[in-house]
Amino acid sequence: MTPSAILESALYVTDLDAAETFYREVLGLEVIAKAEGRHIFFRCGVGVLLLFNAEATRQAPAPDAKLPVPPHGAVGQGHLCFAATAEEIVRWKAHLEALKIAVEADFEWPSSGKSSGGGRSIYFRDPSGNSLEFAEPRIWGM
Template identity: 30%
Template sequence: MPTPEIPASRRGFSVSGLGEIAIRCIDFDAMVRFYRDVLGLEVLAVRGSGLVFFRLGNGVEGHTSVLALFAADRNPRLDAPRSEGSTLHHLALSLSQADQKAACRFFDSERIPYRIEEFSWIGWRGVFLSDPDGNTVELVSAGWPTRS
């Protein structure tokens, strides 16, 4: 990875965590069921029809990290641009090793397809599956043995 051109000390700020992931959903109801019932995310708020916020974690200085799902035909903010050809590769949600193993057991029992990839260079393991809109979701856990 290249060295940053401008170090954080010179910029005067650095990103401290994930604030929000927002997805415009093709099948809104199926997406809500997936993130709520399959992945077990806690609903933080429902804002009318076609807009649900899920809690991801405590975030930074009181800003809760969230996953926001919007119905494709809903425009939550008129000034928010809509990406026509998304370049989203995947979204990754962190969890403990024990919870990652439990997720795999649950996926097996429900016959939900997934794959596991180990990133030995950094000691991470990812469990990859697809949401109903075809986005790749990774459940990532640290602390797995690294190999030289």
Template identity: 35%
Template sequence: MIQKIKETCLYVSDLDKTQNFYHNVLELPIISRKEDAFIFFRAGSDVLLCFMNEYAASQEHLPAHFANGNIHFAFEAKVEDYQLWKNKIKEAGIEITHEQEWKNNLMSFYFEDPNKHVLEIVSEGIWDE
């Protein structure tokens, strides 16, 4: 049985803006950075890989991979931290584009990163049965 998705991969156009957003705003620790190539972040026990599109598409030692368009993924936060994260995003001047109520009164909200990827912060328990 597969246990979980370990990595999420995004393709970005500016490593400095990406670092500022994910490290300074979302507080993800940096694992590694290579100029004009990638920056990797720790997200709990998972990893967020951010590649420059040109770099990822030109790889020869690994399968070349890249994507275009707005990719969506979600971060999970404890229910008691949901409002804290919502406030933090607003205070950073980032527009919340949608807020959704799910089962059991659990909430999530959507916003964009500097590369226009659609991010979501979900309350813990949304996907639990």
């Protein structure tokens, strides 16, 4: 058996309010759940982006917890890539630059046969320093 898709992805942020503003206003994602001081979840296409305050998720759940999610967390900068067409990447780059959000890298991936059909990527950072990317799915042969 193999998984069919990634349902959710998580990043850890240092300021949930700044993260909510960035992901909602800059990236246009819809908030679907929020727990003050702990997490904020966004709809992203058919998946979900989970943003956690790592300090709040490191503790084990109470013995009588309704949802006994095991402790988790990370320290440092994470990475997440959003799928985008070549035309969308042009628009995303202009949007980010208009908001004075630095695009750290903008390049074409080489075509390497089955695993990559080439494609463009742009990289930028969220307010917590996580590395975000918009890329054409063909960079992974999709």
